[in-house]
Amino acid sequence: MKITFLLYNAYGIGGTIRATANLATALAGRHEVEIVSYYRTADRPSLPFGPGVTLRSLVDLRRGSRQYDGDDPAQARLGTVCRHDHPYKSATPPSALGEARLAEYLRRTDADVVVATRPYLVCFLAEHGRADHLRIGQEHVTHDFHNPGLRRDQDAALGRLDAFVTVSHGDERAYREALPDVATRLTHIPNCCPAPETEPSSGDTRTVVAAGRLVPVKRYDRLIGAFAKVAAEHPDWTLRIYGRGREKEKLRRRVRELGLHDHVFLxxxxSPIDTEWAKGAIAAVSSSTESFGMTIVEAMRLGVPVVSTDCDYGPREIITHGEDGLLVPVGGPDAAVEEGIADALCRLxxxxxxxxxxxxxxxxxxxRFLPEHMAAQYEALIDxxxxxxxxxSRSRPRSAAPARTPRQRAGAIAERLGVATLLGKGLPPVPVGCRVAPDGSLYFRVPTADLPRGDWQLLLKPRAGTEDTEVRLPFEVTGSTGPEVELLLHRSGRPMAEGYxxxxxxxxxxxxxxxxxxxGLVETGRLLAPTVPPHxxxxxxxxxxPYRTQDGNLSLRTWSRAGHAELEFLAVGEEAVTLTGTLHGDVTRGHHxxxxxxxxxxEAAFEARCRVDEAGCFTAEIPLAEAARHASGRSTWDLRLEPYDExxxxxxxxxxxxxxxxxxRTDAFPVARHATADGVVELRPCLTAGxxxxxxxxxxxxxxEPAV
Structure with missing residues (x-):
């Protein structure tokens, strides 16, 4: 059987793309699977599609590519189908060119099943799909979430499909109630989520994690409001919100207004998000509606219990309240919902x-959400x-797939990782993974299937400006070497020099x-442990x-200091900026x-008082009047603790x-202001590149006027 999935832009990042990639990969083990992307906006997908999945695009919008279609006059004309769908408001709206090519594809395809993944594509499939292939539509949000015009367009199209699949039972009921006479098969199949490769959460990081698009429906403003109470009662806990979107600056203002700059980080x-879920002890979902809740499943499968609003429809179909997570009632005023989220977080x-x-x-x-289970449900629906x-499919069973050469296998890995070039003549890209151990040591994982036999070295080479010699970790590849070797860089002896x-x-x-x-996979969750073993x-x-660079390579950022003053909190008051933190290192003991x-x-522009207690905790106050008095137009001062003795x-x-x-990119401090005879002086605490x-x-x- 050949199955085709229609995506609007398979090269972006989003829940629909991720869900489609997971399902397509699972089905590709037994069938021929193709992804057809209406638009192509990048050289490679941001999210990986598994082996056996073919990806093609209809309209190429990559400037500079040989296939670039952006100058075609038909691309400048808007499409005509489902004009109420959200892509029409995007930077790449549906076009006459795209509709002509999609219609042509549907006329000629040899697919047995075509699956449309958003309302625009559902409507297009209903209008142009052929009767000799099964036409299946998917709903990745909810019936009631759509604007009236879009809901009307898609409802009218459903009668010309063979089946329509929602991701929750609740939304299936909503469609049945809205369309009691439709003959199309209405059913629900949840999204699937593969077993993670990432090490599960340790559960002790004192970190709450949330992830998703920064858009109004996610109600992250409500989550930030709830965390104000959490931080007041548990100041050692922090909240991380991963994502991008038009709400980011609004959320930054909310963080500043509530004085949560030391507790909430945007x-x-x-990608992959699994490594970040594993850094959480708790996950949080504050949405006003969730059709399914892929982020909930992603967090839970890594051992992170979720506190979620009990919104329609997905959370209550995934979380069993009190057993594997907590559900917070919604429907009342925001203050009540925030209180409920805060209480649930504090409970855990x-x-x-x-x-x-x-x-x-x-x-x-x-x-129960593993891909093989959801693939079986789709197969049962089709049957x-x-x-x-x-x-x-007899033509492409997995066991009969043609063997790939090492270069082909590595090329597939490189494609999924977004690596642009081969790593030297004759050797394909070999992705190296890295995991931080509880004591801060590093475990490097090197796959060996595509490495020639012989002696090898993993080299850590300092970049320009990092004053140190390279570190060598030797290993050997033989006929008996397993699928990967693990190399240990132990956290002992002389620390690596600070730098890159x-x-x-x-x-x-x-x-x-x-x-x-x-x-490869980079796991740094152990660095968030409540206590760090002294070196x-x-x-x-x-x-x-360890981290992945913008061009997809593995690098390390190192810090090495004989003495260190760790900033924990920074507070801006009417009279002073107060800094609190802890001193570390043998060289810091016994000094005032x-x-x-x-x-x-x-030379020092000014100095301020600093108190250090017996436990090495320091408190320093920078008087605003004193700092403003030494300001001259525009000044930048480095802040340090200097001993009174020599x-x-x-x-x-x-x-x-x-x-x-x-x-x-993550730590934004509030601005202090002080009026002088020469004007208002703004004092802006910030962090340097180091x-x-x-x-x-x-x-x-x-x-x-004061900033909001």
Missing amino acids: MDPH IENDAERLRMAGAAIRSTR DLRPGTAAP WNVHLRHGRDKGRVRRAPA PSGAGFATAV YRLTARPRGG QGEAVRIARLRGDIVDRR HDLALKAVTVAPAL
Whole structure:
């Protein structure tokens, strides 16, 4: 059987694309599966499609590509089908060119089953699909979520389909009630989620994780409001929200208004997201509606219990309240819903045993969403509609698939990882994974199937500006070597120099060719543990954070400091900016400190009082009047703790703990203002590229209104 899935843009990131990729990959084990993307906007998909899935596009919008269709006059004319669907408001609306090519595809395809994944495509399939192939529509949101015009268009189209599939039983009921006389088969099949490759959550990170598009329906403003109460009662817990969208600046303002800059962090989207779910002890969903809740399943299968609003329809069909997560009633005022979310989060924060029990139950309960189960349900639906159609394809059974050469296998890996070029002549890209151990050591995983036999080295080469020698981890590939080798970089001895390191592979000894290593699975959740073991050398702080670069390669960001002052909280008051944190390292013991503000390369502009208790916790206050008095137009000061005696060394205040490579994108501090005779001075705390704390002073017009 050949199955075709119609996607609007298979090269983007979104729940529909992810759900389709999972289902298509599962079906490709028994059938011929093709993804047809209306538009192509990138060289490679952002989300991977598995082996056996063929991807083709109809209209190429990649500027500079030989197939570029953006200059075709028909591309400038809007399409005519389902004009109320949201793509018409996007930067790439449906076009006359796209409709002509999709209609032509449907006329000529040899597919046995065509599945449309959004209302525009559902309507198009109803109008142009042929009777000799099964026409199946999918609903990835809900019937009631659509605007009236879109709902009217899609409802009218359903009668010309063979089946229409929702992702929840509740939405199936809603369609049945809205369309009592439709002859089309209405049913529901949940989205599927493959078993994770990522190590499950340890459950002890004191981190709440949320992920999704930053759009109004997700109600992250409500989650941030709820976390104000959580942070007040549990100041050592933080909230991370992963995603992009038009609500980002609004959410930043909400964080600032509630003074949660040290507790709530807006993270960039991350792919794969599994490694980020595994960093959470709890996951949170605050949506006003959820057709299914892919993020809920993704978190639960990694042992992260979910606190979710009990919105229509998905959460209550995934979470069993009190067993593998908690549901919060909705329907009342926002303040009541925020209170409910906060209480549920605090319940799990305060009860470790219950949280860990739910974590185990969550892993067990989400096994029902494995792709093979959902693929079987689609096969059963197809066989009900047209008996015999869903039999496994004789032309392409997986066991009879042609063997691929090492270069072809590596090319497929590179395609999924988005790696643009081969790593040197004669050797395909070999993605290297990295996992941080509980003690901060690094385990590198090197797949060996496509490596020639012989001696190899994994090289950590310092970039320019990182003053150190390369680190070599040797290994050997023989006929008995398993599918991968695991190499340990132990966190002992001399710490690696602070800076950036690129990961390479070398075949042979010192004269062998050196090639950059693409990033495989990178797991850094252990860096969020509540306590970090001190480095054996006695250094104040020493760590290595593996990460994937923008071009898809594996690198490390390292920090190494004999003495360190970790900034934990920064508060802006009417009279002062208050800094609190902890001192680390043998060199910081036995000293009394003062805080100094120094322009780079200059003498101290001013100093302020600093108190250090017996446990090494410091509190420093920067008087606004004193800082404003030393401001001259535009100034930038580095902040450090300097001992009163001449025996000790100055210690930079920084925020180094954790897994974040560039905190300038996530940590946004409030601005302090102080009026002087020359104008209003704004004092802007910020982090440098090295995560050191700095203070920028800018004199502005006296009439400037305070920022919201």
